[in-house]
Structure formats: structure tokens, C-alpha cells
Amino acid sequence: MKQNYDFxxxxxxxxxxxFSVPIMLTNLLQVSYQFIDSLWVGNLIGANALGSVAVAxxxxxxxxxxxxxxxxxTLTxxxxQKGKKDDVGLSRYLNAFVVLLVCLSLIVGLLGFFCAEMIxxxxxxxxxxxxxxxxxxxxxxxxxxxxxxxxxIGTVLRALGDSKTPLKIVLAAVILNTFLDPLFIAGFNLGVNGAAIATIISQxxxxxxxxxxxxxxxxAPFSVPFIPANEEVFLILKLGVPAGLQMSVISAGIAAIMSVVNSFGPHVVSGFSAAQRLDSLIMLPAQALGTAVNSMAxxxxxxxxxxxxxxxxxxxLIYNLLIMFSIATLIFFLAEPALRLFIQEPDSxxxxxxxxxxxxF
Structure with missing residues (x-):
């Protein structure tokens, strides 16, 4: 196995x-999938379509x-395992991770498709x-x-100390998405569906x-997938379920706010949706530092x-406080010109x- 960074x-x-700067740029590019969708949808179709993308x-x-x-x-x-230089343990946990993610992907995908209207x-x-x-x-x-x-793939590479390869891959995908969006939205006249198709192709x-x-x-020491041992699955779930629930509760809070905002009509939804896109950028440095600290520690x-x-x-913690204060200040004073990238309606x-x-703040 190729030697990666030793922290x-x-x-x-x-x-x-x-290590954290490439992660932050990668996170920024990942967010930009929906960010770019919103830019093209808002400008080529309109505020109503932008609100639809934001809700979904x-x-x-x-x-x-x-x-x-x-x-x-799993990154932890x-x-x-990387720190202990235990390639056997690393391989077994990688296998358990693959099996769990395949199962979760199927569940999330099927629920999202068949329960979309109800949700x-x-x-x-x-x-x-x-x-x-x-x-x-x-x-x-x-x-x-x-x-x-x-x-x-990005999680595995970062666990091994490589944050630059994920950045290069996502950069190429986002550039592709930038060109595919207008082609599918306006060129093929697929509207909002075109934005979704372009994003899936890029991802x-x-x-x-x-x-x-x-x-x-x-x-990384991948092997042909096999049924993982109970202790490997248990450890991933023991650490992962609380972390997953914590993130889900935060996201569900945003969804709850969205449900209230939706009752005020399309203009408010569009304004909130554009602001949410920018709000997501504020948290990127904290997320990148969290990933870096997680891997290094x-x-x-x-x-x-x-x-x-x-x-x-x-x-x-020190690095995080300095960066977050600077970005929050910038967002506060440049709120209106930043929002104009997405919407033009005065009420929104x-x-x-x-x-x-x-x-x-």
C-alpha cells in the first residue's frame, strides 16, 4: 500500500x-453542486424553481x-488503524464500512424516491x-x-492523510457540472430536472x-466485500449512530424552519433558499477543521x-475561532450583493x- 501522510x-x-485547506476547498466544491444548480435555475428559470430546488x-x-x-x-x-500501522485491521474496517454504506444507500435512495411527495x-x-x-x-x-x-472514497483518503486527491476529483466534477447545468436546463429544455440530471452525472x-x-x-487495502464481523459493525455503529443522529437533528431543524417558511409563499421561500445557500458556506471552515482534527488526532x-x-x-479550536469570525464578518457586510447572485426580486x-x-454571527 502506498505510504500516506504521518501526523x-x-x-x-x-x-x-x-491538510485542512484542501478539505475546506473540497467541501466548498461539494456544496457548489447545489450552489451551481441554484445559480442556473434561479437565473434561467426563476425564483419559483429556485425555491423548489432548495426545498428538495x-x-x-x-x-x-x-x-x-x-x-x-469511520474516519476516526x-x-x-493507520496510526497503529495495522493494515489488516484497516482492511477489515474498510470492508465493514463498504457493506454498511451499500445498505444505507439503498434505504435512503428508495425512501427518497417513493416517499418524495409525502415528505x-x-x-x-x-x-x-x-x-x-x-x-x-x-x-x-x-x-x-x-x-x-x-x-x-474521500473519507478513506483523508483517514490515510491524503486531502489533495479528493479535492482534484471534486474540482473536475464541479467544472463538468457547471457546463452540464445550462445544457440540460435550457439546451435540452429539461428545467429543474435537467439540473438534477447534470448533478448526478457529475457525481x-x-x-x-x-x-x-x-x-x-x-x-487503501481494499478487498472483495465479505460479511463483516459483528465487532467491526458494532464499533462503527457505536460511534457513527450518535454522530449521525446529531447531524440529522441539526438538519431536521433546518427542515422544520423550511416548513414554516414555506407557509409564507414563494417570495419568502426564494429569499430564504438563497440565504441558506450562503449560510452553508459559513460552516465550511469549521467542518474542514473538524475533519482535519479528527484524522490527525x-x-x-x-x-x-x-x-x-x-x-x-x-x-x-484557535484556528477555527479566527477563521469563523473573519468569514462571518464578511458575510454580514456583503449579504445583499451575494444574494443578488441568485435572486433579483426585491421582496426575496x-x-x-x-x-x-x-x-x-
């Missing part, structure tokens, strides 16, 4: 910056949050947005295996490319270097600006 030695500040994306994110929690827990386990009605989706939101959600549900699969190619790079380069826990683990946590802009400035 058990070296300058912590330098490692944290060099909220549902997708709630479902995906639980699996992201599983990913984060894989990092510890959207529970969120009080305006009738003028319901059909487009439903089809957008169904198409994305069919392709969610690609999104989950790529996130799996599918990202997953295939990531899998090819990992397998061909032997970057995990490797050191594996070799029981506890003093270094505590330093990593302390430096991560006014609500979006008020919401964004309120939650910036």
Missing part, C-alpha cells in the same frame, strides 16, 4: 493548515447527514413548487449512491474516478501520543438579507 510527528500548525435539497441533506455522521465515525476508526407535503411545500421539488428529489434519490460513494463520474484512482494506485490516538492529541485539539432580497445578517 504522529512534525509541526502541528503546518500540518493542520496544509433540504430533504436530501437531512437524509445524507446521518450517513455523513457514519463517515465521520480508520485513522487509528414535501409535510414540509408545507407551496403547491406551485411541489411538482418540480418532487421530481428533483426523486432524480437525486436515484443517484444518491454516487454522492455517498464519493464521500466514502457519478467523480465516484468512478475516485474508485479507479484508489484501486489502481493501491492507496485519530492517528495519534492509535499510537497513544496523548500530549500531541491535546495540542491538536487546542490548535484546531429583503427577507434573505435580514435572515443572513441575523445568523452570520
Amino acid at each position: 504522529t510527528e512534525g509541526n502541528i500548525w503546518r500540518q493542520m493548515v496544509s 435539497s433540504t430533504v436530501i441533506f437531512v437524509a445524507l447527514s446521518f450517513i455523513i455522521g457514519i463517515n465521520n465515525a 476508526i480508520l485513522s487509528q 414535501l407535503k409535510l414540509l408545507n411545500t407551496p403547491s406551485s413548487m411541489l411538482y418540480e421539488a418532487k421530481t428533483y428529489l426523486q432524480i437525486n434519490s436515484l443517484g444518491i449512491v454516487f454522492l455517498i460513494g464519493y464521500n466514502f 457519478g463520474l467523480a465516484f468512478v474516478a475516485g474508485l479507479y484512482i484508489v484501486l489502481k494506485g493501491k492507496l 485519530g492517528q495519534n490516538i492509535g499510537v497513544k501520543r496523548w500530549e500531541r492529541v491535546f495540542k491538536i485539539a487546542k490548535y484546531g 432580497l429583503r427577507f434573505g438579507k435580514k435572515y443572513l445578517q441575523t445568523i452570520a
